[in-house]
Amino acid sequence: MLRTPTGRSGAATTRRRRTAALAALLAGALALTGCAKDAGGRDGGSASGQGCRLAPPPAAAPATTTSSERTRQPLPDASQLRVGLAFDIGGRGDASFNDASVAGLDRAKAEMGLAEVKELDAGAGESEDAKLTRLQQLAREGYDPVIAVGYAYAGAVRTVAPQFPDTRFAIVDENVQGIPNVTPLVFAEEQGSFLVGVIAAHRSQNCHVGFVGGVETPLIGKFEAGFVQGARAAAPDIEIERDYLTPAGDYSGFQDPNKGAEIAQGQLDAGADVLYHAAGASGKGVFSAVHSAEAQAIGVDSDQYHQPTVAQFKDVIISSMLKRVDLAVFDYVAAVARNDLSTFPTKFDLSIDGVGYSTSGGMIDDLVPTADAYKAAIARGEIQVSDTP
Structure with missing residues (x-):
């Protein structure tokens, strides 16, 4: 395409x-893979319209152990942590990854006794200075760790984190490398x-x-x-x-x-x-x-x-x-509470x-x-x- x-x-x-070119490339396969009646409808019943002729799925394999089962540890006490959360645009109620970040912290409160979370909102069309100021405010007020939600914070994190070397930072969706106190939370x-x-x-x-x-x-x-x-x-x-x-x-x-x-x-x-x-x-x-x-x-x-x-x-x-931004945020808070980020995943994938x-x-x-x-x-x-x- x-x-x-x-x-x-x-x-x-x-x-x-x-494009027409791609359609031409696929034309030879249409005899085998062209649209036909699909055996399954929306709820698993008989289809009433045209569906795709479907390729067979991969062969099934034995179930594998999930990471949560492989690496489960006793949860640490996070009652001494005060987390600063810098939202991306949309903030709470975006029904997307901002809300997922909140869900991870809410779980940390419930299961690890996380002491406090301070949330700061982002504005549409805001300047880079606004992001810098937001992260600096959280760090100056003693929040540690500080979590920046979204790749739009990449530049601000690269600037602010070295200014506060004793504060731990995490950033969702950007693989910021080379700064010791920054942990990327990235996904497949x-x-x-x-x-x-x-x-x-x-x-x-x-x-x-x-x-x-x-x-x-x-x-x-x-x-x-x-x-x-x-x-x-x-x-x-x-x-x-x-x-x-x-x-x-x-x-x-x-x-x-x-x-x-x-x-x-x-x-x-x-x-x-x-x-x-x-x-x-x-x-x-x-x-x-x-x-x-x-x-x-x-x-x-x-x-x-x-x-x-x-x-x-x-x-x-x-x-x-x-x-699973919620899982990444929860696991990051747990790792910080243990003061051990050595085994934290480099990428959250399947x-x-x-x-x-x-x-x-x-x-x-x-x-x-x-x-x-x-x-x-x-x-x-x-x-x-x-x-x-």
Whole structure:
């Protein structure tokens, strides 16, 4: 799939669709993999429309021990820790990775007695100085560790952490290296997105799905890349819409539900019937459009079926790609409380349940064996998932 011409300098939306060239390359496979009646409908019953002819999943393998079982230790006492949390735009209530960060700290309070958390919000379109000031404020007030939520803090963390060498910093979604008191919390988003791509292909009755990204950055490209690979692994002939709300540098794409609804509606009008978003709070607009169209949606980061801020759309959220920011934050606080970061994971991937998919609502229960077969193949290294579109 190639990018179609767009007005990058003037338009906020980038559309990626299959090109005629790719269609020609796939034409020879259509006899075997063309769209046909699918045996399973949305709830596992008979399909009433056209679905994709599906490729067989990888061979099942014996269940493996998860990282949580391999490395479980007695929880430390975190009652002496005061954590500073610097939100990305959207903050609490984004139904995405900000909320996932909070969930990790809430669990640390409940299970380890974490003493205190101070949260500071980010503003849309704020300057780099605002991020610097926010981190400096938390460090000066004695919060340790300080957790920066989002790759937008990378520059600020690189500047502020050396100024406070006795304060421990963590940053979500950016692999900041070379600073002793900084721990990256990074994820294999492409692997989890691969799994929901498989799910989307199995659930699509039009053999046509869509991806909506918030801001066109390498990070969000990982979600797109995995989703496309997973959908095509399950259904090589599937048609995939791909759009971004804003170009790199314009972070409003993560908090514009109206634009999310507009882009989603365009994909639905084009024929897509299962949409996956990685657009932060803009995902609410994607869910709204899908709900109105009586189509299906896949959430991101948290189990969005259970998110109160999108509860009115839960009946169309068939799954979510779980990016376990909550687990990473919880494990990081535990490591800090033990004063031992030596065994902390360098990346949260499928092999340690750092990413995955949700089954809440029971709408994909019949697909669990299939999705888990792909999951095991990825974890074993039999399937390599690229992190670039």
